[in-house]
């Protein structure tokens with residue numbers, strides 16, 4: 564997959580693609596339907612396929628003080644889109660100038676003059692352009708006038724008849740339901756980041772923990788999770804079982820929230836390493852303990868619970884993006 568940040572970077576032979584437009588935060592199963600529709604149409608036309616997405620997320624641009632909400636920071640989103648086999652990823656920088664662009668200007672200048680798109684694909688409720696005036700109807704009108712082909716993909720339904728949505732994924736995570744989030748996403752939800760130094764207390768109780776700050780990520784429910792941690796070993800991601808706590812560690816009167824991951828049966832220096840942490844199951848809510856002994860004995864129980872939960876699930880043997888398995 565080729566990442567294009569500026570129109571001028573697009574080689575002439577890659578003009579005329581079929582493009583899926585959207586924010587696609589999470590790349591959930593509804594997003595996948597939109598992106599794969601663009602891919603299928605492109606293949607039938609013999610054209611390149613692409614996804615156009617906007618950074619920073621327009622919602623974060625317009626409301627910079629709102630709580631963090633991202634399911635997938637850009638690099639994670641890009642990896643998931645690449646896994647769908649897409650040729651081109653257009654990352655459109657979202658700034659004040661871009662926000663001022665009308666829907667018609669976007670269609671004419673970006674989709675038309677710059678990309679010379681053959682076909683545009685969006686989800687059923689997608690809106691774009693200044694004042695959110697750009698709709699499926701506007702794109703259909705441009706298509707009727709011969710600018711390009713157009714497809715609006717109808718809502719993809721989950722088993723219970725509800726539509727897949729990033730909002731529902733966020734709700735599942737804040738309610739401590741990572742398995743539900745995984746069903747909606749079609750893959751386990753992952754937090755990834757660099758391992759930082761902490762208070763070096765973990766090793767003294769036999770549970771060293773790799774610490775990761777969540778940055779722009781949506782905060783899940785505070786508590787203990789069975790996790791799988793992905794570490795880059797020689798270019799391939801190796802997945803290891805673990806138990807993690809996300810929260811503010813009230814036992815030590817801390818207030819900042821952090822993800823702390825203990826890898827089961829491992830002893831390795833992870834400081835400064837890049838870690839992917841997939842939340843698999845929720846074990847319990849975070850608590851304030853009377854002291855280290857009580858915390859240690861609870862973490863021993865948590866580790867045993869995580870072991871059982873992870874053993875009950877089946878994960879693909881090969882490294883790469885993990886796929887969600889159904890609840891059992």
Ligand SMILES: Cc1cc2nc3c(=O)[nH]c(=O)nc-3n(C[C@H](O)[C@H](O)[C@H](O)COP(=O)(O)O)c2cc1C
Nearest residue numbers: 761762763764765772806808812813814849850865
């Ligand atoms: C499985 C697990 C469960 C935890 N549960 C709690 C908890 O309920 N309450 C709490 O205050 N801290 C909890 N912690 C966080 C520990 O307080 C923290 O890992 C320990 O103090 C080590 O901190 P350090 O990495 O800064 O050295 C948990 C940690 C792990 C690994």
Ligand SMILES: Nc1ncnc2c1ncn2[C@@H]1O[C@H](COP(=O)(O)OP(=O)(O)O)[C@@H](O)[C@H]1O
Nearest residue numbers: 761762763765766771772826829830831833834
């Ligand atoms: N099984 C393991 N799981 C997690 N981290 C481990 C493990 N074994 C060794 N480590 C190392 O120990 C560090 C955490 O130890 P800890 O005493 O909790 O220190 P800190 O407070 O700095 O996180 C990790 O960052 C990693 O480098």
